[in-house]
Amino acid sequence: MIGANEIMLRLALAALFGGLIGLERERKDWAAGLRTHMMVCVGSCLVVIVSAFGFGDILGAQGVELDPSRIAAQVVSGVGFIGAGAILFSRQGTIRGLTTAAGLWTVAAIGLATGSGLYFAAAATTVVALIILWAIQPLEKRYLRRFKQATLRVVTEPDANQAQLMQGLMRHDDAPVEEMFFEKNGDEMVYELKYTNRNLESLEALVEDLRKNPKVKEIFWAK
Numbered sequence: 001m002i003g004a005n006e007i008m009l010r011l012a013l014a015a016l017f018g019g020l021i022g023l024e025r026e027r028k029d030w031a032a033g034l035r036t037h038m039m040v041c042v043g044s045c046l047v048v049i050v051s052a053f054g055f056g057d058i059l060g061a062q063g064v065e066l067d068p069s070r071i072a073a074q075v076v077s078g079v080g081f082i083g084a085g086a087i088l089f090s091r092q093g094t095i096r097g098l099t100t101a102a103g104l105w106t107v108a109a110i111g112l113a114t115g116s117g118l119y120f121a122a123a124a125t126t127v128v129a130l131i132i133l134w135a136i137q138p139l140e141k142r143y144l145r146r147f148k149q150a151t152l153r154v155v156t157e158p159d160a161n162q163a164q165l166m167q168g169l170m171r172h173d174d175a176p177v178e179e180m181f182f183e184k185n186g187d188e189m190v191y192e193l194k195y196t197n198r199n200l201e202s203l204e205a206l207v208e209d210l211r212k213n214p215k216v217k218e219i220f221w222a223k
Helices: 004-027 034-053 069-085 098-115 119-147 162-169 200-212
Strands: 149-156 177-185 188-196 216-222
Touching: 004 034, 004 098, 004 119, 034 069, 034 098, 069 098, 098 119, 149 162, 149 200, 162 177, 162 188, 162 200, 200 216
Parallel strands: none
Antiparallel strands: 149 188, 149 216, 177 188
C-alpha cells in the first residue's frame, strides 16, 4: 500500500492536470469547464488507486484473485455518459461539444495515469491536449475554413416571385451551391442552401441583396 503523502501527491497532480485543461474549456464558457474537468481527473485518479491498492487486505485469501485493471477499465467507458451530456444538437442540424466530450475522456485517462504513478505520461498528455485545444485551433480556422460550408436559409412571402428568387440565389459562379432544399411551410416558401465557403465576400453581397428584397421575410446566415 502506498503512503498518505503519495496519495495526496497523485490526487493533487490529477486536480492540476484536469484544471489546466478545464481552464481552456472555461475560457470558451462551456458548461463542462474547470470544476468538471478537475472532478473527472481526480475521480479517475482515485478509482485507479483503489483498484490497485484498495484490496490489499484480502490478497492471498483462498479463492481470491485480483486484477487491478478491471475497476479502472470502467472509467474509460463510464466517462462517456458525462461526455454525452456535453454534446449539443441544434435545430439547424449542427453538433457542438464533441471536442469537450473528447477532452473529458482524455482527462479521465490523465487521471488514471496519475493514479498509477505515471507522472511523466500524465504531464505530457496534458501538454499535448492543451496544444490540441488551444494552439491548433487558429491553424484549423485559417487553413480548413475553405473546405467548410456556409448555410443560407431564406423565408419568403407568399406572393414572392419564386422563380426569380431561386435564380438570384444560384447566380454566383464564384460561390457555387453545393446543396439546396426548399419546402412550403403554410403560405411561406423556405429555402436552405449550402455554399462552399471559399468566397465569403460574394456570399455576403448576396445576403445584402436579399435584405433589400421586400418579399424576403427572414434570413438565416451561418458561416
